[in-house]
Amino acid sequence: MxxxxxxxxxxxxxxxxxxxxxxxxxxxxxxxxxxxxxxxxxxxxxxxxxxxxxxxxxxxxxxxxxxxxxxxxxxxxxxxxxxxxxxxxxxxxxxxxxxxxxxxxxxxxxxxxxxxxxxxxxxxxxxxxxxxTSVLIWTGEPGCDLQALQRSFEGKGKEKMFRWIRRRPNDQIARLMQFFGTGWFTRRWVVQEIVHAREAYIISGSCTMQWQQFRAFVEHLESNISYEALMPHSAAILHHLSNLTAMIATESMHCEVSVRHLFQSTTKSQPMGYMTD
Structure with missing residues (x-):
C-alpha cells in the first residue's frame, strides 16, 4: 500500500x-x-x-x-x-x-x-x-433559516412575501438577524467576491438560494420592518445587508466608490468590531 x-x-x-x-x-x-x-x-x-x-x-x-x-x-x-x-x-x-x-x-x-x-x-x-461561471456563497451547515426564506417566495410572489414578513413573530425575525449577523455576512472581503459575479448562490448545507431572490427578500424586509422596532445591533445588520445587496447591482465602473460607501456607512451604524475580514 x-x-x-x-x-x-x-x-x-x-x-x-x-x-x-x-x-x-x-x-x-x-x-x-x-x-x-x-x-x-x-x-x-x-x-x-x-x-x-x-x-x-x-x-x-x-x-x-x-x-x-x-x-x-x-x-x-x-x-x-x-x-x-x-x-x-x-x-x-x-x-x-x-x-x-x-x-x-x-x-x-x-x-x-x-x-x-x-x-x-x-x-x-x-x-x-x-x-x-458562478460564485457559491457558503453561509454554514444546514439550518431552517435559509429554508424559511425560500418558503417566503412560494405562492404569489411579492404578496406572499409581504404576508410572510408581517406574520413573523419578533423572535423569528431576531433569529434571522442572528443568521445575517454571523459568518459570511460580516466579512469585508465579500464585496470584491460578489460585486462582479456573473451569478451568485447562497448555500446553507444542501439548501441553495439565488442571490437575486435573497436581494428581493432584504429589500422587502427593510420596507416592512421599522428600524425603530429592532434592537440597535439588528438594525445595524439590516442596514449593512441593504447596502451589500444593492452593491451587486452596481455597475463595475462605480465599484470602487460603492465599496468606500459601504464601509463608511457600515462603520457609522454598527457597534465596534461588527465587520470582520
Missing part, C-alpha cells in the same frame, strides 16, 4: 494562472474527500487553456480543527474542518453522470506557505471571481 505524503505545491507557470480543485463524487456523505489540483488560466478570453469553474466565497473558520483530504493518488492536504464540510455538501451537488466539480477555493488553490504567490494571487482575486 502506497504511503500518503503531504501534497507539495509547485510554482505557478505564469501570473495569469491559478489552481483549481477537481472534486470527485462519493457514495456516502462521510466518505473520504478526493480531489485533484490542476493549474489553468482563469480568464477564458485570454487563452485556449482556461477552465469552467465555480468560485467559493466563505468565512475561513477556526484553524483549531483540521483534517486531511486526498489529492491525486498518494498525496494528502490538511485543511480546516469547515472546508471539509463545504466540500462534502458541494460533492453531494455534483450532477449525476458528471465525473467532477471544478472549484476555486483560496485556502487550497493558493499556496498558503508562499508569501510571494499569495501576494500575486490576492491582487487578481477580483478577476478570479468575475471569471467564474
Amino acid at each position: 502506497t504511503a500518503i505524503q503531504d501534497y507539495q505545491y509547485g510554482p505557478l507557470a505564469n501570473d495569469d494562472n491559478t489552481r483549481f480543485i477537481q472534486l470527485y463524487p462519493a457514495a456516502h456523505f462521510e466518505d473520504p474527500i478526493r480531489v485533484d489540483i490542476i493549474e489553468r488560466a482563469y480568464d477564458a478570453s485570454k487563452t485556449q487553456d482556461s477552465v469552467s469553474y465555480e468560485a467559493l466565497s466563505y468565512a475561513w473558520g477556526s484553524d483549531e480543527d483540521s483534517a486531511y483530504i486526498f489529492v491525486g493518488a498518494n498525496s494528502g492536504l490538511r485543511v480546516r474542518y469547515n472546508v471539509t464540510q463545504i466540500l462534502r455538501y458541494l460533492r453531494d451537488g455534483i450532477t449525476p453522470g458528471c465525473s467532477a466539480r471544478t472549484l476555486w477555493i483560496d485556502a487550497m488553490c493558493i499556496n498558503q506557505a508562499d508569501d510571494e504567490e499569495k501576494g500575486k494571487q490576492v491582487t487578481v482575486m477580483g478577476k478570479i471571481y468575475a471569471c467564474a
